Amino acid sequence: MHILVTNDDGPPSNQSSPYVHSLVTSLQKAGHTVSVVLPHTQRSWIGKAHLVGHSVKPSYFRPDPLTVENGRFNNTGTTSNRPLPQHAQDEEWILVDSTPASCVQIGLFHYFKARGPIDLVVSGPNYGRNSTAVFSLSSGTIGGAMEAAVCGVKAIALSYAFFDRNHDPEIISGASALSVRLIDHLFANWDPSVHLYSVNVPLVEDVGSHKILWTEMLQNSWKSGSCFQEIEVPETEDQGPEEVEAAMRKAEERAGRKEQGMADGTDTPTSTGHIRYKHKHFQWAPQFGDVYQSVEDAPPGNDGWAVKEGYTSVTPLRANFMHVPNFSGEIKLGS
Template sequence: MHILVVNDDGPPSQHSSPYVHSLIRTLQSHNHTVSVVLPNTQRSWIGKAHMVGQTVKPSYFLPGELSTAHDTGTVSHAPQPPHSDREEWLLVDSTPASCVQIGLHHYFDSRGPIDLVVSGPNYGRNTTAAFALSSGTLGGALEAAICGVRAIALSYAFSERVHHAEVIAEAAELGVRLIEHLTGEGRWGEGVQLYSINVPVQKGIGERKVYWTKMLQNQWKGSQFREEMVPVEEDEGAEEGEERIREGELWRGEGKREQSKVEKNGEAAGPEKHVRYVHKHFTWSPNFQGVYETVEKGGPGSDGWVVKEGFTSVTPIKANFWHVDGFEGELKF
């Protein structure tokens, strides 16, 4: 197959994108033609966005040796000359969805039609609606689906930040086996536009069971932003912010909400005529604990539950916001 690989974590990096190199090498070892378009920097939590009004400019990544000990590869602002035989990946200063558009329609014609888009592997799980609806990894796969191309979103649910080469290789091998199974002759499910696969990164995962799952329909609990009452002098970058989130920081900056009522002589006054704002800064800081609680309450069968138990989940998905039945005819009011 000719497979286009995109992701939301950017080029290989021990801090923010430790899995993509292994997946690409594993796909190539299975004799697939692999074309690669990645964001040039961390683009997690961006969903299926495009940067309106921005001119997208490519750079070019020359991958080095596959390593989990240090980053390998170099970036150039000019492509390799036509006579070069070096492997080269495309980096763009945009989003996973834009990587898909550019990969499908603006490069790789000489390699033949693209049969499948693989988005990932994400550095972290993408189970349950709360995560999936914000995921750049799911966003890339959704973009491919609405372009009429089969797509698979692949995510790795890690349990520690140490990257063991043999464990990553086992997760990649399982991921590729699943990709090949789902895309095999007559196996792609009727009506399915994309699959979301979540693989726990743990030793022996290749021997553990794989389950069909439904996505847990959960919701955020409370604000997912941490507030700072004192303005910070410098905003953290995307990579630093995503690394902090991955560390599982659960502290919620609650702050003190301004009261709309004040006590006067023991009685509550009416609401203020005008809101008086307190200057604050806000940092995206999702409440993982809240999501995990919904998984526990939801019980067996969901994608979140299966991955929590250490198994791989495969969720068939349609690329749409499906309507709720029971509302028909003219709306009179």
């Protein structure tokens, strides 16, 4: 099978993208042809966006063989602005300065023709879970799979749900081995009514012996108010996406471990009645506790519950905004 792999975490990195090299290597060992197009940097929480008006430029990543060093995968490689010569035998991935959805478009239609048609797009493995609606609706991982689906290609969004971030190679390898088996099974038994599957694999010991469950996506919402916090107006540049994502993952880890065991504004009216606004800066800081509490409050059977219990969750999805039924006819406005 020819599989296109993308993600929203960027090229291999112990800090921001620790899983993709393991999955690609496992897919290749299983006999699949794997083509890789990734964002050149962290693109989490971007959904199915494209950067309109942005000229997309590729670079080329050559991964080193995947080995274990100091208790972690090495996740190293070199990057070049030019591709290898046509006759070169070294493995090479494409990096683009855009979004996961754009990576899918470019991978499907602009590269890899000599390898034959792409049978399946795998988006991930995401660094962290993509269970429940509030995570999934903003997920770049699911966004990449959605893009493939609207292009008429079967797609799987794959996420690894961590409970701590020690990146144990044995646990990651177990998750990748299970993922390959599950990818093969889903592709071979694809339900024609499904556009994509969202898969969450928990990073736990011996995950291959745990249950794999069909689940529904838990429909939840943010309960604690704004997902932004006010910050002091900075004198220096904003943090980059990698720094912000790292801080958010620390918060997710704290919430995950707990799962296992705003001040008023100062806007004031003037004597003329017009509002005068205080100059403020804001930082994306979602309250992950909302998600974990919604899982605790919901009955079993949803994707969040399955991950919490250490099971692999498989949620069949359609790539559309499904309308609410039983609305029809003309709308008449009153006087």
